[in-house]
Amino acid sequence: MSILVIAEIDSHGIKAATRSAITAAGQLGGDVHLLLTGSGLEGIALQAKSIKGLSKILLADSAEYAHGIAENLTPLLVKLAPGYSTVLAAATSFGKNLLPRAAALLDAAMVSEVTQIIGERTFVRPIYAGNLNATVAVPPGLALITVRPTVFEAAAETGGDAAVEAIAATGELGKTQFISRELAVSDRPELATAKVVISGGRSLGSKEIFHDTLAPLAAQLGAAIGATRAAVDSGMAPNDAQVGQTGTVIAPDLYIAFGVSGAAQHVGGIKDAKVIVAVNHDAEAPIFKVADYGLVADLFDVVPELTAALKQ
Amino acid sequence: MKILVGIKRVVDYQVTVRSTADGKGVETAGVKMSINPFDENALEAAVRLKEAGVATEVLAVAIGSAANQDVLRHALAMGADRALLVETDAVVQSLQTAKIYRALVEREAPQLVMSGKQAIDDDAAETAQMLAALLNWPQATFASNVQVADGKATVVREIDGGQETLLLALPAVISADLRLNEPRFIKLPALMMAKKKPLETIALAELGNTAAPSLTLLNVAEPPARKAGRILNNVAELVAALRAEKVLP
Numbered sequence A: 001m002s003i004l005v006i007a008e009i010d011s012h013g014i015k016a017a018t019r020s021a022i023t024a025a026g027q028l029g030g031d032v033h034l035l036l037t038g039s040g041l042e043g044i045a046l047q048a049k050s051i052k053g054l055s056k057i058l059l060a061d062s063a064e065y066a067h068g069i070a071e072n073l074t075p076l077l078v079k080l081a082p083g084y085s086t087v088l089a090a091a092t093s094f095g096k097n098l099l100p101r102a103a104a105l106l107d108a109a110m111v112s113e114v115t116q117i118i119g120e121r122t123f124v125r126p127i128y129a130g131n132l133n134a135t136v137a138v139p140p141g142l143a144l145i146t147v148r149p150t151v152f153e154a155a156a157e158t159g160g161d162a163a164v165e166a167i168a169a170t171g172e173l174g175k176t177q178f179i180s181r182e183l184a185v186s187d188r189p190e191l192a193t194a195k196v197v198i199s200g201g202r203s204l205g206s207k208e209i210f211h212d213t214l215a216p217l218a219a220q221l222g223a224a225i226g227a228t229r230a231a232v233d234s235g236m237a238p239n240d241a242q243v244g245q246t247g248t249v250i251a252p253d254l255y256i257a258f259g260v261s262g263a264a265q266h267v268g269g270i271k272d273a274k275v276i277v278a279v280n281h282d283a284e285a286p287i288f289k290v291a292d293y294g295l296v297a298d299l300f301d302v303v304p305e306l307t308a309a310l311k312q
Numbered sequence B: 001m002k003i004l005v006g007i008k009r010v011v012d013y014q015v016t017v018r019s020t021a022d023g024k025g026v027e028t029a030g031v032k033m034s035i036n037p038f039d040e041n042a043l044e045a046a047v048r049l050k051e052a053g054v055a056t057e058v059l060a061v062a063i064g065s066a067a068n069q070d071v072l073r074h075a076l077a078m079g080a081d082r083a084l085l086v087e088t089d090a091v092v093q094s095l096q097t098a099k100i101y102r103a104l105v106e107r108e109a110p111q112l113v114m115s116g117k118q119a120i121d122d123d124a125a126e127t128a129q130m131l132a133a134l135l136n137w138p139q140a141t142f143a144s145n146v147q148v149a150d151g152k153a154t155v156v157r158e159i160d161g162g163q164e165t166l167l168l169a170l171p172a173v174i175s176a177d178l179r180l181n182e183p184r185f186i187k188l189p190a191l192m193m194a195k196k197k198p199l200e201t202i203a204l205a206e207l208g209n210t211a212a213p214s215l216t217l218l219n220v221a222e223p224p225a226r227k228a229g230r231i232l233n234n235v236a237e238l239v240a241a242l243r244a245e246k247v248l249p
């Protein structure tokens, strides 16, 4: 049977996280279809058609799908899902909001935040902030799965030629009204997908110091700037900069943590980084247990020195 | 308006958990247990709505063994008026949890159900959305601000890269992010008072059929350890090491 991937779009079109979900779907075997929902999708449908690995695009282009409201999308999923063995989406805030809602109405098994596909019915997912990995099997019948986008490479944007089929809209629940969305604008790369991430903890002290200390180095490295929850909560960094269990899970090539203690909830979000560097003046800080390279030093000495060294 | 709040008893967030010797589960024997941190945020929001005169009653609900009385007493001390334990020794997964909640919603008729956005043991983040679906209610997950007025809830939600605002017609389900508020510190008099508040226990079977498709746990293991790291002496050594790793130009 075929697999249905639920697409997520933003102002640039289909998100890279969706292409990661398409890769994961490919690992399950069978045809992969993509459900594209939103309002005014002509251009995006063309973009979807050429993604590698898809045989069909289901196009549900209607006003009630404009803001990705789960209450409006669920009836569509409930209508389409019985034709598939698995319904899959990226474990983004969109996917995590939507799939459990659909699973409940379908009375189907739900597996969230999958990091490894062992077989068609067997999956690995992190539990306890990533301290442990659980291997779970789903019962026979339909399963809904969200996959962690950082661990599956995004499917290529070109090379495919899927058929496009228009799908009738299912209407509005009428109990949820979209008011507004504020997305952070930054001249830095997106945290979730950046190749290099540097982050700071509580010890940076203030919003100004956080910025003035880290921004020149980030610019030098072409890096995204992350933060610990402690730094976010004390107003030094914006909410969407938080890295970890309750923030963004990242897997950059290089992660450098400045003044980060290395609490389990933070480490759970960086474990898949290729190289981890920790700079902390406390040699006993738990972050050194996961770091590939460590400097036991004051971050206020290291950051300017490193920035200068990279300029050479 | 009555608010029902979900309270899960989980391994304390500061404990480093291990898998059991047979690799089939998580070692919880002798481990410190606490109220799920996100549930404290949900409860704090509900209690504040009561203090503001918007809500009339806050009901804390836990599903699990008799040991859950400790987290429910904690919830009562934080300001819940009443607590209800749905007692079972079985492992209850998200969809069954949602079905149990649906049965309680039918019994108690709350206008708002609040839960944590996720339980920090299974990290599922599913129950609130499932319950909203079963009730055909609107939902706002990962809430960082909740205002209730005129039968509607205005909710700011944390989404990837920013936030969005939704207006929900009550009744509704809202799941709390840590940023929703700072849960209050419980003082001794509140703890003493909590002992006098009602804590009702009902057996799971009394709620009728709540069976749901469930996942089979095959194995629990620690993630592969990262290779041992090296402490370097200075920035020059670091730059050289990162260039050798080809992660720096």
Ligand SMILES: Cc1cc2nc3c(=O)[nH]c(=O)nc-3n(C[C@H](O)[C@H](O)[C@H](O)COP(=O)(O)OP(=O)(O)OC[C@H]3O[C@@H](n4cnc5c(N)ncnc54)[C@H](O)[C@@H]3O)c2cc1C
Pocket: A200, A201, A202, A203, A227, A228, A229, A230, A231, A242, A243, A244, A245, A246, A247, A248, A258, A259, A260, A261, A262, A263, A264, A265, A266, A269, A279, A280, A281, A282, A285, A297, A298, A299, A300, B013, B037, B038, B120
């Ligand atoms: C349910 C839950 C979810 C959570 N989710 C997250 C999450 O997603 N992400 C997250 O990050 N946290 C999360 N946390 C919080 C987490 O437990 C820690 O409290 C937090 O990560 C600590 O942040 P920190 O390292 O900045 O601060 P601290 O723990 O205070 O550590 C500061 C570190 O900086 C070092 N330091 C101080 N000054 C200097 C200096 N001048 N030079 C070098 N080093 C210095 C110190 O030695 C120390 O190690 C969560 C907690 C809970 C309960």
Ligand SMILES: Nc1ncnc2c1ncn2[C@@H]1O[C@H](COP(=O)(O)O)[C@@H](O)[C@H]1O
Pocket: B005, B006, B007, B008, B009, B036, B038, B039, B061, B062, B063, B064, B092, B094, B097, B114, B115, B116, B117, B118, B119, B120, B122, B123, B124, B125, B126, B127, B128
């Ligand atoms: N056994 C339980 N008892 C009470 N509340 C629960 C239980 N399981 C889940 N919940 C609620 O649902 C939320 C989300 O849990 P989960 O979907 O498991 O991540 C939790 O934060 C609780 O508020």
